[in-house]
Amino acid sequence: MSDDEITRADVCAVAIAEAFRGDGERLCNPIGNLPLIGGRLAAATFEPELLLTDGFYTVMDPQSPDDVPAVGLDEADRLATRTVAHWNPYREMFSLLWRGRRHVMMGATQIDRHGNQNIAAIGAWHQPRRQLLGFRGAPGNTINHTTSYWVPNHSPRVFVETVDVVCGLGYDRAAQLGPVAARFHEVRRVVSNLGVFDFGATDDDGTPVMRVRSVHPGVTVDEIVEATGFELAVPDDVGESRLPTDDELAQLRRLDPSGLAAREVPAP
Amino acid sequence: MPGPDKRLSADDVVAELASGMTIGIGGWGSRRKPMSLVRAILRSDLADLTVVSYGGPDVGLLCRAGKVRKVVSGFVSLDSIPLEPNYQAARQAGTIDAAEWDEGMLLLGLQAAAWRVPFLPSRAGLGSDVPQLMDDLRTVRSPYPTRVPGLEEVHEDLLAVPALELDAALVHQHRADRSGNAAWLGEDPFMDDLFVRAAQRAFVSCEQVVDTSELVDVADLTHLRITRMDVAGVVEAPGGAHFTECPPDYGRDEAFQRRYAATAKSDEAWDEFRRDFLEVDDAGYRAKVEELREAAGSEGARS
Structure with a gap:
């Protein structure tokens, strides 16, 4: 692969970056390699006011596009390339997120049409067939601020009719809580290796459900429907996910010097 | 006047605990866990414990050794190995009760106990x-x-x-004086001070005991987070967080952590690990770890 060749991983990174468009002075908090690359791409290009996590205990405030640090650095380089603006130990992260100034992108072992997410366990929670991460911060994140999801392996095992355990809450759970309790809830975007999804459609009750927003170049809507275990809303005019601009492509190569994105989403 | 000398050995601390207790353990995942105190529990006949933790190998080891009735956690992870294999096995086998909370809820439960509100x-x-x-x-x-x-x-x-009311809390700090004033170094205090205040009795292990007058020299004032008013005992335990990380004093021993993680795979692996690292005293443990390090070093030199 030559450096100026655009890959599926690049398209995913741009789609992830797009999820953070318009966020302004908020903590952009993607979790996982490709989400990190995408979030930092947004900060280095069209969303320059974003603040970033260093993945540990500080909030970074890059002073120029090239001051947005690359991912996958060793510890010495990681520390040397961060412009620290705020001390953010875990207790402070809870304060920050309970205040709502954050947009997180998490993974999902399972996700359903209303955007309920499971990372805790597969099977019955009391004695699971497979114990996973636990609830971690998903309940608190989703009730307090904007959340998006990244799924590198779009399949009916991930996009399921009903999740086994609700960690991050979706729109049906939010509706049950009522408009006041759920006033900070927003599941904005789901990005997978096949396409981009939002919650711009509604079911018969008026509850938001997952809708195809765009398909990545080389992917068909039929393929996505086939790989999804619930009925997706499919608009008549589904377009293609956009490609990176020249500037974005240059930033992507700089932000991901070791090619982590391509390892997570290999060329189809 | 100087505070009372509360220095204890790890085994002294465990002698203060009882089966059936609710014990909070500080640190976060595989970061700054009071591992020497956890190993002392593993050497004891304590059982039926309820463990409250941002869980890492502390929880996994106690589950693997059959010491645990219930785990209350926000997660249990080894960080570089996302799923704690011994906790995972215990959950899947149904051998422990679990309360899995949102991470932030655990903070609130500890804070409630510390402030003595329900x-x-x-x-x-x-x-x-x-x-x-x-x-x-x-x-x-x-x-x-x-x-x-x-x-x-x-x-x-x-x-x-x-409120997560704890019978006892175990935390590991970088520096402490002999009466329990303690300081953390690095970038995150985790919830150690909350664990201490949520507990009837708190025990602090530390990398190094220093004179009280030295505390502000070895740590920034804002890191003097634990006071002797809340502490029942102090254990000087250099390397006491091993194999979890304790920066800036030392990082995580990833090779050792992989060795530990393998104990979930078979009883033979667990028995071997137990013999080499758990059925020995602290000096024995440190000698064994040093031996491994030298072996790895000489292998590295050959290749």
């Missing part, structure tokens, strides 16, 4: 399966109206996160 209200957890699956969680209705423009005024229901 609960603190939380938005985190609402609408998820946490309150549905953990049968001891209740909600509370706000006595105050919430007014949101454009919406009908309501009295909000919030999760009432119950």
